[in-house]
Amino acid sequence: MEKRVLKTLEFDKVRELVLTYCTSSAGRSHMEKLVPVSEYTEVVKLLEETDEGLAILRVRGNVPMGGISDVRPHAKRAQIGGMLSAYELMEIANTIRASRILRQFIETVDEDEDISIPHFLAKKEQLPILTGLEHEINHAIDDNGYVIDSASNVLRSIRQSLRIQEGRVREKLEGYTRGRNAAKMLSDSIVTIRNDRYVIPVKAEYRSHFGGVVHDMSSSGQTLFIEPDAVVQANNEIRNLKMKEQEEIEKILLELSVKVQEVAHDLFVLVDILSEIDVILAKAKFGTANKCSKPEVNNTGYIRLVKARHPLIPIEEAVANTIEFGQDITTIVITGPNTGGKTVTLKTVGLCTLMAQAGLPIPALDGSEIAVFDSVYADIGDEQSIEQSLSTFSSHMVNIVDILKKFDSRSLIIFDELGSGTDPQEGAALAISILDEVHGTGARVMATTHYPELKAYGYNRPGVANASVEFDIDTLSPTYRLLIGVPGRSNAFEISKRLGLHGHIIDRAKKFTGSDRGEVDSMIASLESSRVQSEKDAEQTHAILLETEELKRELEAKLSEFDEMKEKLIEKAKEKAKKIVEEARTESEAVISELRAMRLNAGAQVKEHELIEARKRLEGASPAEDKKKIKAKAAPRPLQVGDEVKVLAYGQKGTLIEKVADKEWIVQIGILKMKLDESGLEYSKPEKTKDPVVSATVKGRDSYVKLELDLRGERYENALLRTEKYLDDALLSNYHQVSIIHGKGTGALRQGVQNYLKNHPRVKSYRYGEAGEGGHGVTVVELK
Incomplete structure (x- = not known):
């Protein structure tokens, strides 16, 4: 792009605005060279980099860019064998430290934030790692650019001797300031320094009393700054130590400069990348401050x-x-x-x-x-x-x-x-x-x-x-x-008219413009009128759209509220049902425990009326259902004495003994006789032939209990509950041996069943089925 065009379109002024957001001198120097590029892929890359900078600033607020200096001149001077000053070396160390902190920051953003920053990650990978040089400089130079004692053992020794010698000189001179004649002979009771030598301020008339060397005098000439003979030699020693100190410092700086020389190229790359990142972030900050967007x-x-x-x-x-x-x-x-x-x-x-x-x-x-x-x-x-x-x-x-x-x-x-x-x-x-x-x-x-x-x-x-x-x-x-x-x-005619120009003048002027001009103006006026109407229509349409969207949001909110309430009611119902089932199971377990106790106390047999009473308690423990009363099926003929019937209230079978009223019967249920309404009785066809012993056994139980229990396909918890109930029914039926079919599968169900059998008080032993009994898919249980 031509420079003249950049100036004509005021790009240089925009660049100056963006430059104010740079945080380093290197970044500002880089920004001053910013110009548009014409390569499509390069433009895409530049805009993507800026967009990443905007994303980082949006989620983190700021990026640590402090401590960066343009150390390329320092590196160039070290490259040609020059000795760098302590301050210049400190700037190099600080810049390396800033790059290390920035690298860690970019890694943290990439790990913690849900944003994509591939260009920043690429620049992070290009940053040279110069941590060794940073540590060496920091070991010798502090943040103020002062070479510290730990820079070398020789420097530490020289400075210790220097401090001791300076202490001795000050002690001698302070003896003068505390003497009997100090107030008389000295202008002030202090020890000061002139020409890097310790002196005391002596009144001019007492010069001969102290002797020594005069290093300075006051503007009035009344005070002389004298180095007494007694401390001349000590001051000379201090001067000598300071020269040695300076020589050692130069030696340290020269060694560090050589180390900088070895990595000078890496420092050039480091500063270039840091300045690029500074420019990217400056663009992003400019965009945020001026409500700009990435096109x-x-x-x-x-x-x-x-x-x-x-x-x-x-x-x-x-x-x-x-x-x-x-x-x-x-x-x-x-x-x-x-x-x-x-x-x-x-x-x-x-x-x-x-x-x-x-x-x-x-x-x-x-x-x-x-x-x-x-x-x-x-x-x-x-x-x-x-x-x-x-x-x-x-x-x-x-x-x-x-x-x-x-x-x-x-x-x-x-x-x-x-x-x-x-x-x-x-x-x-x-x-x-x-x-x-x-x-x-x-x-x-x-x-x-x-x-x-x-x-x-x-x-x-x-x-x-x-x-x-x-x-x-x-x-x-x-x-x-x-x-x-x-x-x-x-609009000259309209403006002139509103400003007060006479109408006949305007009319005369219109004649001079010609008919074509009037037609063009009429066309333009018509277009403007149509545009204004279109804008009004668009505004009304937009208002209706906004209202519709608002109604949609309200409906969605109501629907969401309804769904939420529905979920809460379902959860509440589930909790209530779970509680009822738990209570029913607790009552059932209590009834079963009582039945076991009754069986043990009764010897070998439980009486029929006790079983009926236990069944009524079990039915009472079941969750109450809101349903219509169960009605008996219509009998093929009127009930007669001797008919077998099913007592619906108890689920038991009985025999009609006598009709005591129009709709009431005496029913024999086992050893019990009960007066029941005909509506609760259902006619049962008589069985053809039955073994008397088996028939008595069936009547003594509420249902027939099989010699095997099939648990295949059951959930683990349900399987154990069914096993527990089955063993209770088998014990009540006087079974001595039963089979539990659990299948092979993963073995989890088999292991659970056998662990339960191991702890059951009425299980005498158990084993896997034989080849003809189902093998490892069946457990055969022997009951006590």
Whole structure:
């Protein structure tokens, strides 16, 4: 990009703004060289880097960049054999330390935050690791650039001797200040230093009393700073030690400078990468402070700026415009009066393009898109003085001729007041010819003009659109809103009328403009009226859309609330059911325990009425169901004495003994006789033949108990519950041996069943089934 174009479109001013966000001198130096690039992949990379910087600042707030100095001059001097100062070495150590902290920070962000930062990770990997040099410098030099005693054993010894010697000298001199005649002979009772030697302030008239060397005197001449003879030799020793100290310090600095020389190239790379990161973060901070966004980029010449602002105009003052062209429309011609904002619009498009191609976020909303151009050209001038018309026209033409020599189809060209500064008819003709030239090659063009002849330009040529900047007749001021598709008009007659010009003068002027001009103005007025109506319709539609979205949100909230309440009710019902089942199981276990005790106490048999009573308790322990009363099935004939019936209330079978009333019967249930209503009795067909012993046994139990229990397919907990109940039923049935089928599978169910059998008090032994009994898929249990 040409420097003149960067200055014309004010890119240099934007760059100065971004530079203020840099934290290091190296970053500022790098930022001063920032220019747009024209390689598409490079632009994409630059914008992605800035977007990563924005993401890091968003989640972390800041990035540790303190302590970075531009140490490249230091490294270069060490490279050619120069000795670096302690302060320069300290800056090198601090810069290495800053790079180490930054590397750790980037690693932490990559591990902890849900953001992708591949470009920062790549730069982190490129940072040379110079921790060894950092430690060596820190071992010898402190944060103030002072060579510390631990730098070498020799330096430590010299400084210890120096401190001892200085203590002796001060002690001797303080003896003078505490003497009997101190107040009389000394101007002040202090020990001070002149020419790096310890002295005392002596009144001039007592000079001979102390002897020694005079190193200085006061401005009045009344006080002499004397080094007494008694401390001359000691001061000489101090001077000698200081010279040795300086020699040792230079030796240490020279050794460290050699170590810097060995890694000078790495220091160059280190500073370059740190300055690049500083620039990226400066771009991101600028974007955050100015409400900018990362645009999408393309290589097809398409530009779409959503609510774009000029970055150098304060946000609260700038008028945002949406500008789109570059596909079907490749040229936009903006017409209308001065001071309407046409030039600002041109600069906004050009500047946003340059900013994006330099990796800067642009002052526009998300969804904006910028094309990457090989070159951007601009001819913008503000000179409008009649006296300078010739020079202005010449200046513009020189610039335009240069543009016409260089541009191609991958160029963005901006013309401000094309053809101005000369005869209107000739200027309009030139403007049309120049626009034809650049438009015909496929370049993207934006131009402004005063000439009414160009208002028809967009209607006569494909790919060209007219535009104007809106003007408010009521306030006699521009609104700075860009209207694409509507050519501008001067509004001179309307403005003059509102300012008080007589109507007959305006009417006469309109006759001079010609019918064509009036028709064009009428067309423009009609277009503006249609636009205003369209905007009103759009606002109403938007309001309805917002209301609909609000209703949708409310319905979604109600539905979510309903689902949540439904889930809570289901959970509550489950908890209640679980509690009822637990209570029923507890009662059942109590009944079974009582049955076992009854069996043990009764010897070998439980009486029938005790079993019936236990069953009634078990039924009472079951969860209550809200259902209709169970009715008996209709008998094939009226019930008769001797019929077998099922007593529905108890689930037992009995025999009808006697009918005591119209609907009441005496029923024999085992050894019990009970008076029951006919509605609770169900006719049961008599069995053909039954063994008397087996029949008695069946009547003594509430149901037939099989000799085997099949647990295959059961859940672990249910299987153990079924095993427990089955063993109780088997014991009540006087079984001595039963089989439990659990299958082979993973072995978990088999292990659980056998662990339960191991601890059961009524299990005598158990074993796996034989080959004909099911093998390891069956456990045969012997009961006591």
